[in-house]
Amino acid sequence: MPPHTLTIEYEEYESPNELSEDERNLLESAWAARRNSYAPYSNFNVGAAVQTKDGKVFQGSNQENANFKVSCAERVVLDSMGATGQKDNIAKLAVVGGPASLDVKQIPETIEEPITPCGQCRQDIKEAEDLSNDPIVLILASRNRIRRFVGIKQLLPFAFGPADLGISLK
Ligand SMILES: [Zn+2]
Secondary structure, three states: OOOOOOOOOOEEEOOHHHOOHHHHHHHHHHHHHHOOOEOOOOOEEEEEEEEEOOOOEEEEEOEOOOOOOOEOHHHHHHHHHHHOOOOOOEEEEEEEEEEOOOOOOOOOOOOOOOOOOOHHHHHHHHHHHHHHOOOOEEEEEOOOOEEEEEOHHHOOOOOOOHHHHOOOOO
Protein backbone atom coordinates (compact mmCIF):
# COMPACT_ATOMS: atom_id res chain seq x y z
CA MET A 1 0.00 0.00 0.00
CA PRO A 2 1.42 3.43 -0.91
CA PRO A 3 1.61 5.95 1.92
CA HIS A 4 -1.11 8.58 2.00
CA THR A 5 -0.22 12.25 2.11
CA LEU A 6 -2.30 14.98 3.70
CA THR A 7 -2.09 18.54 2.48
CA ILE A 8 -3.02 21.56 4.54
CA GLU A 9 -3.92 24.86 2.98
CA TYR A 10 -3.32 28.34 4.31
CA GLU A 11 -2.53 31.81 3.17
CA GLU A 12 0.44 33.74 4.45
CA TYR A 13 0.88 37.50 4.79
CA GLU A 14 3.56 39.76 6.16
CA SER A 15 1.35 42.66 7.15
CA PRO A 16 -2.19 43.13 8.49
CA ASN A 17 -2.67 45.60 5.64
CA GLU A 18 -2.98 42.62 3.33
CA LEU A 19 -6.05 41.38 5.24
CA SER A 20 -9.65 42.44 4.74
CA GLU A 21 -10.78 45.27 7.03
CA ASP A 22 -12.77 43.04 9.39
CA GLU A 23 -9.86 40.61 9.76
CA ARG A 24 -7.43 43.46 10.31
CA ASN A 25 -9.67 44.76 13.08
CA LEU A 26 -10.02 41.28 14.55
CA LEU A 27 -6.26 40.89 14.66
CA GLU A 28 -5.98 44.29 16.33
CA SER A 29 -8.54 43.12 18.93
CA ALA A 30 -6.45 40.02 19.62
CA TRP A 31 -3.35 42.17 20.21
CA ALA A 32 -5.42 44.42 22.48
CA ALA A 33 -6.79 41.40 24.38
CA ARG A 34 -3.23 40.22 24.95
CA ARG A 35 -2.69 43.19 27.24
CA ASN A 36 -5.06 41.53 29.74
CA SER A 37 -3.07 38.31 29.77
CA TYR A 38 -2.24 37.13 33.28
CA ALA A 39 0.90 35.04 32.86
CA PRO A 40 3.34 35.63 35.75
CA TYR A 41 4.58 32.03 35.51
CA SER A 42 5.20 31.51 31.80
CA ASN A 43 5.74 35.19 30.99
CA PHE A 44 4.12 34.34 27.67
CA ASN A 45 1.16 36.55 26.82
CA VAL A 46 -1.49 35.40 24.40
CA GLY A 47 -4.51 37.27 23.10
CA ALA A 48 -7.44 35.93 21.13
CA ALA A 49 -10.43 37.54 19.48
CA VAL A 50 -13.49 35.96 17.94
CA GLN A 51 -15.73 37.52 15.35
CA THR A 52 -19.29 36.25 15.35
CA LYS A 53 -21.25 35.65 12.17
CA ASP A 54 -23.05 38.93 12.79
CA GLY A 55 -19.82 40.87 13.27
CA LYS A 56 -19.53 41.14 17.07
CA VAL A 57 -16.10 40.73 18.63
CA PHE A 58 -15.26 38.80 21.81
CA GLN A 59 -11.82 38.84 23.43
CA GLY A 60 -9.82 36.43 25.56
CA SER A 61 -6.31 36.13 26.97
CA ASN A 62 -4.38 33.44 28.76
CA GLN A 63 -4.95 33.28 32.52
CA GLU A 64 -2.53 31.39 34.73
CA ASN A 65 -2.60 30.26 38.32
CA ALA A 66 -0.02 29.35 40.95
CA ASN A 67 -1.09 25.71 40.62
CA PHE A 68 0.11 25.96 37.01
CA LYS A 69 -3.34 25.40 35.63
CA VAL A 70 -3.43 27.41 32.43
CA SER A 71 -6.50 28.72 30.69
CA CYS A 72 -5.41 29.42 27.14
CA ALA A 73 -6.60 32.60 25.44
CA GLU A 74 -8.53 30.63 22.83
CA ARG A 75 -10.34 28.62 25.47
CA VAL A 76 -11.09 31.71 27.57
CA VAL A 77 -12.77 33.44 24.63
CA LEU A 78 -14.63 30.31 23.50
CA ASP A 79 -15.84 29.65 27.06
CA SER A 80 -16.96 33.23 27.38
CA MET A 81 -18.90 32.84 24.15
CA GLY A 82 -20.45 29.68 25.54
CA ALA A 83 -21.36 31.51 28.73
CA THR A 84 -23.19 34.16 26.73
CA GLY A 85 -24.94 31.70 24.42
CA GLN A 86 -22.81 32.51 21.37
CA LYS A 87 -20.81 29.33 20.93
CA ASP A 88 -22.72 28.42 17.76
CA ASN A 89 -22.14 31.85 16.24
CA ILE A 90 -18.42 31.86 15.51
CA ALA A 91 -17.05 32.95 12.14
CA LYS A 92 -13.42 33.87 12.75
CA LEU A 93 -10.78 33.54 15.44
CA ALA A 94 -7.52 35.49 15.65
CA VAL A 95 -4.70 34.47 18.01
CA VAL A 96 -1.47 36.33 18.77
CA GLY A 97 1.18 35.82 21.38
CA GLY A 98 4.74 36.13 22.50
CA PRO A 99 6.96 36.73 25.52
CA ALA A 100 5.77 39.37 27.97
CA SER A 101 8.73 41.52 26.95
CA LEU A 102 7.56 41.68 23.32
CA ASP A 103 7.45 45.20 21.93
CA VAL A 104 4.37 44.91 19.77
CA LYS A 105 5.10 48.14 17.91
CA GLN A 106 8.61 47.05 16.94
CA ILE A 107 8.59 45.02 13.70
CA PRO A 108 11.57 42.64 13.72
CA GLU A 109 13.85 42.26 10.71
CA THR A 110 13.72 38.49 10.68
CA ILE A 111 10.50 36.52 10.31
CA GLU A 112 8.86 35.61 13.60
CA GLU A 113 6.80 32.43 13.74
CA PRO A 114 3.14 33.00 14.56
CA ILE A 115 1.73 31.32 17.66
CA THR A 116 -0.44 28.27 17.11
CA PRO A 117 -3.21 26.79 19.28
CA CYS A 118 -2.32 23.92 21.63
CA GLY A 119 -3.91 20.51 21.14
CA GLN A 120 -6.65 21.08 23.69
CA CYS A 121 -7.62 24.39 22.09
CA ARG A 122 -7.74 22.79 18.64
CA GLN A 123 -10.27 20.35 20.04
CA ASP A 124 -12.28 23.22 21.54
CA ILE A 125 -12.22 25.07 18.23
CA LYS A 126 -13.43 21.88 16.52
CA GLU A 127 -16.41 21.71 18.90
CA ALA A 128 -17.25 25.38 18.28
CA GLU A 129 -16.93 24.87 14.53
CA ASP A 130 -19.28 21.89 14.58
CA LEU A 131 -21.78 23.98 16.55
CA SER A 132 -21.35 26.98 14.27
CA ASN A 133 -21.95 24.85 11.18
CA ASP A 134 -19.30 26.50 9.00
CA PRO A 135 -15.49 26.34 8.85
CA ILE A 136 -14.00 28.89 11.24
CA VAL A 137 -11.41 31.21 9.71
CA LEU A 138 -8.29 31.06 11.89
CA ILE A 139 -5.82 33.93 11.81
CA LEU A 140 -2.57 33.21 13.63
CA ALA A 141 -0.10 36.04 13.76
CA SER A 142 3.25 37.23 14.98
CA ARG A 143 4.44 40.80 14.44
CA ASN A 144 5.43 40.16 10.83
CA ARG A 145 3.86 36.92 9.71
CA ILE A 146 0.15 36.10 9.47
CA ARG A 147 -1.23 32.68 8.62
CA ARG A 148 -4.87 32.34 7.65
CA PHE A 149 -6.57 28.95 7.67
CA VAL A 150 -10.14 28.12 6.70
CA GLY A 151 -11.45 25.43 9.01
CA ILE A 152 -9.93 23.65 12.00
CA LYS A 153 -9.39 20.58 9.82
CA GLN A 154 -6.28 22.36 8.51
CA LEU A 155 -4.80 22.16 12.02
CA LEU A 156 -6.61 19.09 13.36
CA PRO A 157 -6.94 16.40 10.72
CA PHE A 158 -8.81 13.21 11.61
CA ALA A 159 -10.44 15.11 14.47
CA PHE A 160 -12.49 13.35 17.09
CA GLY A 161 -15.86 15.01 17.41
CA PRO A 162 -19.54 14.65 18.16
CA ALA A 163 -20.05 12.57 15.01
CA ASP A 164 -17.76 9.89 16.51
CA LEU A 165 -20.24 9.61 19.37
CA GLY A 166 -23.10 9.37 16.92
CA ILE A 167 -24.25 12.84 17.91
CA SER A 168 -25.29 15.58 15.51
CA LEU A 169 -25.14 19.10 16.90
CA LYS A 170 -26.84 20.60 13.87
ZN1 LIG B 1 -4.48 26.11 24.25
